[in-house]
Structures are given as structure tokens and as C-alpha cells.
Amino acid sequence: MQVERKHRMTRQRQVILEELRRVKTHPTADELYFIVRQKLPRISLATVYRNLDLLYQEGKILKLPAVDGVMRFDGTVTPHYHIRCTKCGRVSDVMLDVDLNLERKVARRTGYHVTGYVLEFEGVCPDCAPRTEH
Amino acid sequence: MQVERKHRMTRQRQVILEELRRVKTHPTADELYFIVRQKLPRISLATVYRNLDLLYQEGKILKLPAVDGVMRFDGTVTPHYHIRCTKCGRVSDVMLDVDLNLERKVARRTGYHVTGYVLEFEGVCPDCAPRTEH
DNA sequence: TATTGTCCGAAAACTATTATCAGTATTAGT
């Protein structure tokens, strides 16, 4: 059985959560590190990683699947999808309630016990889209 | 403008492609490295990485999104989905023709030029599933 | 079969993330 751990509300954890909730981007640990350092200049990158993982365990933030190899974090926990720009890597929210309802079909086909799925859109964001004329 | 590169068909590239197509798993670069070394004992891991990337550029193989942090490769390029075991990490094919047809809707919502999506299922594979009784 | 330049193997470099550790600071209990 899992031992109950008691978490403390440190200044670092507090600021990390606040800043992640404030920004509308979906920053990497490193990006958030630079944001948080404006308020806590002495914070360590390891502390950012540690707290992001802990906040994730607590269900207070989301971890986006590292589709391109780097992990991103999201302070909004209400269900929504994401779209990633293949040019600059930025991630935007997609408010769209789609219930795929494919779990049962996939389970039948594969023999797996299906627990969920990762759905992320890809495209080119408005900033990266080339102008119509040169 | 991109300069056209001409690729050579080296023994290494040939074996890498053959072996990737032969196995039904979706190996990581490292796993494929060990497989290929049975035929080419002197091959380098860097060569495996280089060729996998090159074959991907040519559209001869697929790169699976590194959802759990490691890249996996697929020698089957006909469209299909994947399901990943959250316990052991193995990836299986899901033969399922679903046309989500969400691109237009997502484009309207986000302003992105939508080029595609990543859909990958998660679950527990039969081998990792706990027995019904102990 | 000579020339060209892509490709190879070995090793170093790089990037993202996690682990280690001694000292710090939050929390619970007086």
C-alpha cells in the first residue's frame, strides 16, 4: 500500500503553480524556469522539475506527452486538446469536446486493456504561416 | 531552395531497412542496433540513427512520436494506429480505419493550418495484465 | 578504374531529465 506523503506549500511550489497557471503557453520546464526566476532568482532548475512532477502527481497540472521529445506542462486541467506548430514548436489549446469512444473497439482488436489515448493535432501556426505574396 | 541530395544504397542502410521491415515490433534505435549487429557486427549506433532519420526523410519508414521519451520506428508505412503498453512500453499495431475528419473544425477554432494529428492509444498489454486470481 | 562526395565507425558533444547530498525551512506539536 502507498504511504501517504505530506506535502508542504513552499514559496517555490507556490510560484511555479501560479506562473504556470498565469501563462497561456504550454512551457517546457526550462522555459518556466526562466519565467519563475523573475520572482525567485535563486531557484534551481531541479526544483522546477521536482515540483512540476509533484504537482502532476497531485493532479493540479497536466503533463503533455513529449511528442517531439521535450516535455511541456499545462496549468489548465479541464479537458481539452492541443495543437502543436511543426515550425516553431508552440502548443495551443483546442477547445473541442470529442468523445472518440474507440476504447472498446481497440480493446477488441488488440487484446489490450485500454486506459486512454493521446490525441494531438499538428499544423502551422498563424505566425509561422508564409505570407500569400512575397 | 533545398538542394537535392543523392543517396547511396549502402549495405548498412539496406540491412537496417530489411530488419526493421521484418520485425513486427516497433523497435527503438538501440533495439534495432542489436538486431542489425547480428548481420553487421561492426556497425555503429550512430549509423543506425543516421539511416533511420534518412529513411524517414525518404518516407520509407515511420517515426513514432516519442510519447514516453524514446523514439521508436516502424517499417510499415501503410496507415494504421498504435497502442502502447504503459507497463512494459511495447507498441502494437491497431488496424482500424477511422477518419476523424476533425482537421477543418480544428483549423476554424485555432487559426492553424492543420496538417495532421497524432493518435496513439494507451493500455496494458496481455502479457502485463495481472492474472484474475493470484 | 579514377574521381567525387556521400557515408562509415569511433568518440566526443549535446540536451533533457533525474539522482545525490548537505544544509534549510515548513509544519505540527508543545
Place this chain on the structure above:
DNA sequence: ACTAATACTGATAATAGTTTTCGGACAATA
């Protein structure tokens, strides 16, 4: 408030996966 227990921090080292570098090798072309 004061104190004790211990979760947490910053700094740094370690790890894992992948990419780059570089001199020599070899496939393609004429």
C-alpha cells in the same frame, strides 16, 4: 513562540538518448 521532525532546496553530478565531428572508406558515375 519554541522546538523537533523531516520534506524540501540549490548546486552539482550522473544518466539516457540522440546528434555532431572527423579522418578514412566506399558506392556511384563517367
